[in-house]
Amino acid sequence: QVQLVQSGGGLVQVGGSLRLSCAASGRTFTSYVVAWFRQAPGKEREFVARISLIPSNTVYADSVKGRFTISRDNAKNTVYLQMNSLKPEDTANYYCAAVRTRFTILPDDYDYWGQGTQVTVSS
DSSP: OOEEEEEEOEEEETTOOEEEEEEEESSOOTTEEEEEEEEOTTSOOEEEEEEETTTTEEEEOTTTTTTEEEEEETTTTEEEEEEOSOOGGGOEEEEEEEEESOOOOOGGGOOEEOOOEEEEEEO
16 A cells, blocks of 8 residues: 655746655555646646656656656655646646556556645736
């Protein structure tokens, strides 16, 4: 079992930055693929970014490529999402999720989820 606890998020102006954290406990995290998803009101949950350690690999949605960076600190069992140049359309509830050794961007494939954190970008 893996427990994911999120932190970060909040209100920021257009063009600003935020960093989200996803801390894992319960099991060794290194073999897990971790992703960030987001869900805006009235919309489906969408993939944002994914990171794996073995093999080392990151994948981004086109909508965030070049602005968001996903990274992990294995010593801290934590994955981060650095969000720069934020836009109003980035406003959503953000979730981290983990699955063991599956390289997927489909939310239904992920077994463990964080509690979600709201990101609001104001213009």
